[in-house]
Amino acid sequence: MLYRETGQFKTDYAADQQLFPIRQDRVAIVALLVFAFAGVPLAAATPGLAVAIDFNYWFSGVLIPFLIFSLAALGLNILTGYAGLLSLGTAAFMAVGAFAAYNFELRVPGMPMLMSFILAGGVAAVVGIVFGLPSLRIRGFYLAVATLAAQFFVVWALTKFGWFSNYSTSGVITAQKIAVFGWAIDTPVKRYLLVLAIVCVLALAAKNMVRGAAGRAWMAVRDMDVAAQVVGIPIMRTKLLAFAISSFYCGVAGALYAFAYLGTVEPAGFELDLSFRILFMIIIGGVGSILGSFLGAAFIVLLPIFLDLSANAIERSFGLTLPSGLVSNLTLIIFGALIVFFLSVEPLGLARLWQIAKEKLRLWPFPH
Amino acid sequence: MSLRFGKAAWLGLAALAAAGAAHAQNEQFIPMAGYWVGPYAAGGSGVFGGYIDYINMVNARDGGVNGVKLTYEKCETEYNNARGVECYERLKKDGPTGASLIMPLSTGITYSLIDKGTADHIPIVSIGYGRTDASDGRVFPWVFPLITNYWSQNTAKIKFIASKEGGLDKLKGKKIVNLYHDSAYGKETIPVLDAQAKKYGFEVTHIPVAHPGNEQQAQWLQIRQIKPDWVILRGWGVMNPTALKAAAKVGFPRNKMVGVWWSGAEEDVIPAGDAAKGFYAAAFNVSGSNYPVIKEIEKFVYTKGKGEMEDRSRVGSIYYNRGVVFGIVTVEAIRTAQERYGKGKPMTGDQMRWGLEHLNIDDKELKKLGATGFMQGLKVSCMDHEGGGAVKFLQWDGKKWNTVTDWIASDQSIVRPMIEESAAKYAKEKGITPRDCAKEG
Numbered sequence: 001m002l003y004r005e006t007g008q009f010k011t012d013y014a015a016d017q018q019l020f021p022i023r024q025d026r027v028a029i030v031a032l033l034v035f036a037f038a039g040v041p042l043a044a045a046t047p048g049l050a051v052a053i054d055f056n057y058w059f060s061g062v063l064i065p066f067l068i069f070s071l072a073a074l075g076l077n078i079l080t081g082y083a084g085l086l087s088l089g090t091a092a093f094m095a096v097g098a099f100a101a102y103n104f105e106l107r108v109p110g111m112p113m114l115m116s117f118i119l120a121g122g123v124a125a126v127v128g129i130v131f132g133l134p135s136l137r138i139r140g141f142y143l144a145v146a147t148l149a150a151q152f153f154v155v156w157a158l159t160k161f162g163w164f165s166n167y168s169t170s171g172v173i174t175a176q177k178i179a180v181f182g183w184a185i186d187t188p189v190k191r192y193l194l195v196l197a198i199v200c201v202l203a204l205a206a207k208n209m210v211r212g213a214a215g216r217a218w219m220a221v222r223d224m225d226v227a228a229q230v231v232g233i234p235i236m237r238t239k240l241l242a243f244a245i246s247s248f249y250c251g252v253a254g255a256l257y258a259f260a261y262l263g264t265v266e267p268a269g270f271e272l273d274l275s276f277r278i279l280f281m282i283i284i285g286g287v288g289s290i291l292g293s294f295l296g297a298a299f300i301v302l303l304p305i306f307l308d309l310s311a312n313a314i315e316r317s318f319g320l321t322l323p324s325g326l327v328s329n330l331t332l333i334i335f336g337a338l339i340v341f342f343l344s345v346e347p348l349g350l351a352r353l354w355q356i357a358k359e360k361l362r363l364w365p366f367p368h
Numbered sequence: 369m370s371l372r373f374g375k376a377a378w379l380g381l382a383a384l385a386a387a388g389a390a391h392a393q394n395e396q397f398i399p400m401a402g403y404w405v406g407p408y409a410a411g412g413s414g415v416f417g418g419y420i421d422y423i424n425m426v427n428a429r430d431g432g433v434n435g436v437k438l439t440y441e442k443c444e445t446e447y448n449n450a451r452g453v454e455c456y457e458r459l460k461k462d463g464p465t466g467a468s469l470i471m472p473l474s475t476g477i478t479y480s481l482i483d484k485g486t487a488d489h490i491p492i493v494s495i496g497y498g499r500t501d502a503s504d505g506r507v508f509p510w511v512f513p514l515i516t517n518y519w520s521q522n523t524a525k526i527k528f529i530a531s532k533e534g535g536l537d538k539l540k541g542k543k544i545v546n547l548y549h550d551s552a553y554g555k556e557t558i559p560v561l562d563a564q565a566k567k568y569g570f571e572v573t574h575i576p577v578a579h580p581g582n583e584q585q586a587q588w589l590q591i592r593q594i595k596p597d598w599v600i601l602r603g604w605g606v607m608n609p610t611a612l613k614a615a616a617k618v619g620f621p622r623n624k625m626v627g628v629w630w631s632g633a634e635e636d637v638i639p640a641g642d643a644a645k646g647f648y649a650a651a652f653n654v655s656g657s658n659y660p661v662i663k664e665i666e667k668f669v670y671t672k673g674k675g676e677m678e679d680r681s682r683v684g685s686i687y688y689n690r691g692v693v694f695g696i697v698t699v700e701a702i703r704t705a706q707e708r709y710g711k712g713k714p715m716t717g718d719q720m721r722w723g724l725e726h727l728n729i730d731d732k733e734l735k736k737l738g739a740t741g742f743m744q745g746l747k748v749s750c751m752d753h754e755g756g757g758a759v760k761f762l763q764w765d766g767k768k769w770n771t772v773t774d775w776i777a778s779d780q781s782i783v784r785p786m787i788e789e790s791a792a793k794y795a796k797e798k799g800i801t802p803r804d805c806a807k808e809g
Contacts, residue, residue, distance in 0.1 A: 054461055060484075061457035065450065156578070159550055169500070169559055169790065170552040172479045174798070262449055264479040266552050268579065269449050305454065308444070323678075324413065325404035328444045 003361035019207055036196055041189050059188035060261075066301045067192075067199045068256050073281040073293035074206055075249030080279070081288035082210055083242035084222025085135050089147035090250050090278045092154035095270035097124040097251025098175075098258035099164050102265060105176045106166060113178050117198070117255045124251025125244040127154070132243030136236055139225070151272055158267040165266075172266040175259040191260045198256065202249060207290050209245070218242055219288075280335060284342055286351025295350040304331045396433065396702055396714045397463020398423065398440045399470050401455040401477075403447045407580060407605050410635040411687050412447070415473055417676035418691020419698075421665050421683075426699055428668040433702045434711040439463060445477060452477030453484070460490055465716045468702065469493050469724070471694055475553050478511075486510045489717040491724055495694055496521075496629060496652055500556060501790035505725065505753040506802035508791065512724050514697060515746060515756040516652045518628070519560040519786065520778030522600075524759035525626055525650055526564050527776050529598050540569035545591055547611060548602040550576040553630075557602060563782055581607025588614040601627040608636035609644070616643035626650065626761070633686040637764045645766045650759045653693045653743050655769045657684025660738025661692060686769060693743045700737075701727055725750055744775050750805035757783075 008023050010016040020026045040063075044055035076090050101120035104111050131150035135143050158164050165173045178185040178194065185194050209215055217238045220228035229235050258265040277300060285296020304327075311327045314320065342349055400420060403412035423438045432438055441462060443455035452472050460467045469491040472478050478498040485492040486509070493512045494502075500519050502511035516524075529544070530536040546561055548554035558574055565572040573594055575587050581603060588611075591599060599620065601611050608631045615622055623646035627636070632649025657666070662684055669675050670683070682688055705715045705723025715723065729737075729746040748755035758775035795802055 054458075057457045057461075061454040065454070170475065170479075170556045172476065172552045174479070174483070174794075262453060262480045263483045264449070264476075266449075266476055266479070268551050269476065304451075305458075312441070324416075324442060324676075325409065325444060328405040328446060 056188045059192045067195045070294045070297040072253035073297045075246040077282045077293045079246035083218035086144040087147040089150035091270040091274035092151040093124045093247040093250035094254025096127050097254030098265045101255035120255045121248040121251040125248040128243040128247025135239045155267045286349030289351035292351030393464045395437050395439045399459035399467045400440045400442045406446045414687025415691040418688040419694045420676045422692045422695025425665045425668045449476045449480045465714045468720045491721045501787050503754040503787050504791035505750045507795045512753045518556045519783045520757045522557045522560045523779035524776045542570045543596040544572050545596040545599045546574045549604045582610050584614045588618045592618045599625045601631050603631040609640035612640035612643045622646040647764045653689045655686045659742045
């Protein structure tokens, strides 16, 4: 009943081909964007609220990592969800993006920061294409192993060759200060807005891409690549494009991770467990769905924090002392259980659950 | 009837509430952003166990520092930079004056927090690890790599090796292998070793071991070919016992191996069994529970059943004692800050920074703390955020660590110029103007 699209007629092709054809969707998205861009920063600037809620923590510790991981999950979703090419090298491409952005800023005088991010994504795309070449010959599990090689090789190369980290004695580099069009991005609010803007633009681009010819080619390759080839879809171009676009997104996410979130980069921060984390995000959120990347990222970023805060609250209210490390181990157990649950019960993840909810909302309160 | 409760009674209640609130305000908050899970949990749980026990002991025995009770909150970082940043952001505003300081026990997390701590005015204390060039306090006013940093330790290690060879002049022509963990931590000492190799005329070969380090066959075969006189083991976690076992297999004498202080704990040598006998390690704190400060902890905390270590035998181990040293530094910094800014008041981040920068723990103070021989004296200043620079050497006999030397001072003539050069490069890169220490109080 709430979600009925009856009465919403489209009178031209443009209206019919909209990204969000249902009016309720459009309203919801606009409201969300207004809240995200204007509502949250205004709330943070209200003196009364700022005392009650620690906005800097929410920006720096929760919202910014959520947005950055959503972007990386989006990249992986394009590769694994839409094109069906399982990849375990996501963190390596993020590392390439981070170090590339650092080096562009360092070695090219006067390079605008946004340009550095775009070029860093480009470098990551090139690396992605190189490591995506095996996908033309092998598929499935074996391709995953080839991308694993990418993961280890990139991290090794960044540690071994001091040039990438400007020969710093410890291999840890500090990201430069961000300045966009003359504005210095130094407070958590500004960083949040920058990351939000970049993620919104790239998510919109992704949503368009997966609806268009490229996206349909990817889905054809995912479903049955031999049949796709027979039908005339250029396999090499499609697969390498998937790797390129996915690595571009991961590269930009990596650059933002270094510049807008942590402030420092070291190769050891982009190990295999980060790749797995992003894979878990798309499995839980929903493979092959743009919304799923965001839901999965929110889940994986927020769950450990939520468990930690609950444990603290329990400790305080009941006066117990829980064993240290209980929460961390519990988080890992819960993640594992959820992965098994989602893969067996609902392989299409949280996004599918949301879709089912929307279907039910069309009929509610009348179940049939 | 309720109105007859009377003005006096209401005033009394209000006074009680205010007193209660004021009492709650007289606290100093210390964030405990450590790791109790993961591959380095043995170290993290030991260090933070000692740290928390010392804090609880000070609260139980003295009622806090001049009446200001010390509170803390644990936050699990899993030795992960992103988690460390999240814990810092969550805990930095807790307590009436915010977090006093933060000791992340991780070089990676320290690097991530340097900019944030500087902006938020919260000192970052990285005792025995962290960003070595932060010893130059003019460029890093908010970062304190106290007691001894990696470069100082390295020069003391070369002095120790020289003492075993018969003098610094006998080092000429000798071969030393630096077996290091291939990470930011592992690579820190390569430049200072190269500088000393040039100065004393020994040959140094750097051999990396890929993380996590449980495969070292190739590296030890290479070492057997080189036939070095000494091997410096700069390991972490599982790399350490693996190295000792591989050395035994290849026939390299363990009493010609010297480890850093992250290779020199019980957890690093016990898994290697007999292969570890004779192994030397550097330390800025000793092991053993026969010191007055440990006895006080046992008396005031463990007998009351409030100790952090579930395994009581770990009290007095190297990592545990290291945590006690962290606690001593924290409490003495608070005390020093209170001397200037008001006894009995909780200190803000700026005041804690002053306290850390003017920390002066001499022998008399050590005796009062019950830590003579346990840790070295400390004198921090604006120029010198290290404050100590001396190292003791321990040897494992199969059952425990025995102290085999007294405090060996580092060679600051090599270390300090390198630190100042590196700090100046950082200052130029970030556009920081170094402070003028002469102008400050």
